[in-house]
Amino acid sequence: MRFDSNSFGVVALAAYQPEWELFRTQLRSIQNQTHSRFQCLISADGGFAEVRDFVDRELGGDERFRVLGFEGRLGFYGNFERVLKHVPAEAAWIALSDQDDSWYPSKIEALLPHLNDVSLVAAQARVVRLPGNEVITESTLRKNVDLDALLAQNQVTGSLCVFRRDLLDLAMPFPRLNTISQVHDHWLAVCAKATGGALVVEDVVQDYVQHGGNVLGEVGGRKSIAKSFEHVRALSRKFQGSSSPLAILRTANDLSFGWRRVMADALRVRLSQGGSGQVVGISAFVTGHSWLSTARTLGLGLRRGEIALPCFVEFVAGIPIEIFEKNLVKHVNQATDSGNEF
Template identity: 75%
Template sequence: MPFDPGSFGVVALAAYQPDWELFRTQLRSIQNQTHRNFRCLISADGGFDDIRDFVERELGGDQRFHVIGFEQRLGFYGNFERVLQHVPADAAWVALSDQDDCWYPSKLETLLPYLSNVSLVAAQARVVRKPDNVVVAESTQRKNVALAALLAQNQVTGSLCIFKRDLLDVGLPFPRLNTISQVHDHWLAVCAEAQGGALVIDEVVQDYVQHGGNVLGEVEGKKGLAKSLEHVKALSRKYRGSTSPLAMLRTANDLSFGWRRIMSDTLRQRMSGNSPVMNNAIAAFGTGHSWSSTLRVLISGLRSGEVALPCFVEFVAGTPVEIFTKNRRR
């Protein structure tokens, strides 16, 4: 059945201790969309009463907005999974939303027609730093890449994408790996590219707000090598309780090979009728991956700019542990 751009869908927003001024701006930007046939589900990861009362007060009882609350804190990854699990069956599409950005009025209207041809469409954002309103970048400059390169490095920011609801049949439940590298948008983009295609367009559809409370951010994504080392060190301390060389190597492996292996293996289990493109991508990063396939994807991606140097270095740092664990699996 052809996709109807005017169809009903859901904006899935994950909220946790929001900056109330930024949250107000984001809610109003969603409320003022030119495409109005939607319901906004807001999952409160704790603090349900405060978030519910704020939404009701600010939006004047707009019945399209509904807060679902849970006292169990799951973190941003688990909270996005939870809100997506509540998307009703009659929704034709889903748009992901952060709590602190600002959508341009025609965002939904601009993106929805593309779902006639693909499973997921993503756009660009202007990067703005708060509270001083400095424009960090005029565009996020995401790009279209093949599945293997997308597995290596994500090109889809969750808050910039819309996807068909049936993508959740493959995407839920989310795969699990205890590290910050497990991110909902990377996983959903990989599922979409494998299922019906993912498309990134050049149009800027919102402001992507950077501030001190960001879990992940655009500025963080452009860190240099020295900051990459500090990033791995901090994560090693958090997730492994140590900054020893071995702990940091294991953390680097989780950030690189580990997360891609989890995604590849889960994709292989859930997708029927594997295509050559999907098989080649899984051969590069799945369990028992071919080193020749892995190196081909990473080196060609580095040369083309589809894999950034800090990401490539994380794979290099994760290689000793990957070699050791692969030998033990044999």
């Protein structure tokens, strides 16, 4: 299959209590794409009727746009998975969309041809802040990195990527870990990198809008170490129910090793079941990982600028729990083996 101006695909948009003016801008920017052969599926994470009526009213009955009827709240990770389950078989490609950005008219047209060579392509965005549309940076400066570095720190933002539909055969269902680091774009990027390839291009294809309601912010993600600690402590209260030192260490482990282990283990199992064997580049984070491999991946990533210092520090903070759990598993296995001797 060739990915060109005739290729039909799906824009998968996850919506949750949108700010209506931003939502209107985003919908219009999708509607006005120069590549027009698509269906836009909008999964409303609650408030279905309100979102449906708004879309119908604003887009004048454009039949390419369909709001899926759900009332249950899943959160952004589950909502993206839900909308991807409804992508029709005839779609050749999928573009992910947030509810509050603004695509440039040629975004899809510019990115689609790259899918002739790779499974997923991601671009850059200009970052603007509301109110006032203040330009914070002209580009998100995402990078092309190897799989191990990509596992360590994501370089693919969902709203900036387009991927082949057949990537869902490997990626669905999404793996699970109850932490904010569980994100759909990271998982899809890892799946693509391990199989058909993932490419990050320098094209700036949209405005990435920062405002008070962002689930995951762009510039806010470039935290100092002090702010990173406050962030981890807040997440510890949310996900662990406590901000005790032990709870903070567990949260740091979930944010770092935990989520990477979930992805690496899921990828290893799924590729093995599909007859693809083992994939190179996940050894630093799979269950039972070698500390030599882990240290090399993190050290080189930090030195090359592929892993930011706050992310590196989260890994360091996650080490005590990682060592404890690895030793616990080792002792359990030894005890089980000893029991089998009798």
